[in-house]
Amino acid sequence: MGKHIVVIPGDGIGREVTDAAVEILKKTDEIYHLDFTYEWKDAGGTAYDKYGVPLPEETVNACRKGDGILFGAVGGDQWDHLEPSLRPEKAILGLRKSLGLYVNLRPVKIQDSMIEYSPLKPEIARGTDIMIVRELVGGIYFGKRCESEINDGVERAWDVESYSVPEVERITRFAMEAARKRHGHVTSVDKSNVLASSRLWRRTAVRVHDEEYPDIQLDHMYVDNCAQQFAIHPSFFDVVVTSNMFGDILSDEAAVLSGSIGMLPSASIGKETSLYEPIHGSAPDIAGKGIANPIATILSAAMMLRYSFNEDRAADAIEKAVNQTLEDGYRTGDIYREGMKKVDGEGMTEAILQNLH
Numbered sequence: 442m443g444k445h446i447v448v449i450p451g452d453g454i455g456r457e458v459t460d461a462a463v464e465i466l467k468k469t470d471e472i473y474h475l476d477f478t479y480e481w482k483d484a485g486g487t488a489y490d491k492y493g494v495p496l497p498e499e500t501v502n503a504c505r506k507g508d509g510i511l512f513g514a515v516g517g518d519q520w521d522h523l524e525p526s527l528r529p530e531k532a533i534l535g536l537r538k539s540l541g542l543y544v545n546l547r548p549v550k551i552q553d554s555m556i557e558y559s560p561l562k563p564e565i566a567r568g569t570d571i572m573i574v575r576e577l578v579g580g581i582y583f584g585k586r587c588e589s590e591i592n593d594g595v596e597r598a599w600d601v602e603s604y605s606v607p608e609v610e611r612i613t614r615f616a617m618e619a620a621r622k623r624h625g626h627v628t629s630v631d632k633s634n635v636l637a638s639s640r641l642w643r644r645t646a647v648r649v650h651d652e653e654y655p656d657i658q659l660d661h662m663y664v665d666n667c668a669q670q671f672a673i674h675p676s677f678f679d680v681v682v683t684s685n686m687f688g689d690i691l692s693d694e695a696a697v698l699s700g701s702i703g704m705l706p707s708a709s710i711g712k713e714t715s716l717y718e719p720i721h722g723s724a725p726d727i728a729g730k731g732i733a734n735p736i737a738t739i740l741s742a743a744m745m746l747r748y749s750f751n752e753d754r755a756a757d758a759i760e761k762a763v764n765q766t767l768e769d770g771y772r773t774g775d776i777y778r779e780g781m782k783k784v785d786g787e788g789m790t791e792a793i794l795q796n797l798h
């Protein structure tokens with residue numbers, strides 16, 4: 442059965458990196474007979490210039506009907522003067538909200554051929570392959586808040602962290618399923634020594650595990666300890682599942698471990714459809730020069746195959762082609778080191794296509 446992919450290039454380097462990923466998807470389709478169709482839609486500053494809004498209704502409707510969404514990036518200096526509701530960045534927040542994307546997935550893998558890019562010592566970085574599963578629509582970012590209240594002459598503000606059992610069950614199941622596709626190990630991260638919401642999180646994770654996923658190894662870690670372990674023993678982790686706020690902070694920490702922002706993909710998963718995008722932005726400083734690294738977006742497309750279409754073999758093939766190309770020494774400017782083969786975005790894409798079987 443065919444799959445319909447909605448491509449949203451957005452602004453800046455978004456166009457060139459999504460073009461590269463679509464080329465890879467087309468070749469993968471040829472090899473594995475996946476029967477993909479494509480449709481391009483506007484979002485971000487580009488959409489504002491055409492329609493006066495960063496996220497046109499038409500784009501949202503197309504996304505609702507699509508089987509998967511490939512998103513480039515949005516933003517740029519020329520739109521920074523706009524009022525907040527019209528800024529390009531509203532497009533991605535609006536999509537997450539209107540499509541009900543409840544989990545954010547961020548894999549961080551350090552290939553042996555890329556170990557020197559990590560800020561960690563090689564013996565610590567080696568073998569790092571973490572999948573962060575972050576709850577995206579609950580917790581303190583969506584709880585009740587108060588900007589200012591005055592009691593006995595003292596001003597105070599507050600934000601409420603709360604999680605329900607169904608919210609934790611859903612994200613735990615997602616993490617367990619992801620672990621079944623990986624190395625069968627889940628670390629649930631919380632602060633249950635202090636927070637009631639974390640204690641509910643932990644006992645719910647334990648119950649879901651015991652009843653439904655006894656084949657998975659589940660352990661628990663406090664968030665402060667996890668932040669340390671990422672820096673001193675990252676190869677311990679396989680899947681890390683955590684709340685919205687802890688996941689926000691830990692996923693940024695994990696991203697720097699690899700030392701190359703142009704190579705990290707992400708997925709935001711919903712019940713009906715899911716969105717795949719590089720973690721980097723629109724890189725206005727290099728936009729239009731053709732030198733952007735397309736790997737983050739190509740690996741995002743591979744995640745679409747794995748998590749939306751269950752095409753693990755095709756996803757593996759793309760990831761293998763990327764790794765082989767890096768091992769062959771091909772490097773875009775952002776990851777270039779002396780003695781390597783310097784290529785532009787098209788050169789990198791071409792080399793990956795050659796390695797795709």
Ligand code: NAI
Binds near residue numbers: 516720722726775
């Ligand atoms: P950025 O990620 O766009 O760029 C940071 C630095 O990394 C720049 O020097 C850039 O040239 C480099 N870089 C990023 N991706 C690269 C790639 N694929 N290949 C080679 N080099 C790459 O972040 P920045 O500069 O903070 O933001 C630029 C714009 O992007 C802003 O308008 C920001 O709001 C937006 N943005 C959008 C995101 C999204 O669409 N999800 C996420 C992050 C930022």
Ligand code: MG
Binds near residue numbers: 689690693
């Ligand atoms: Mg963040």
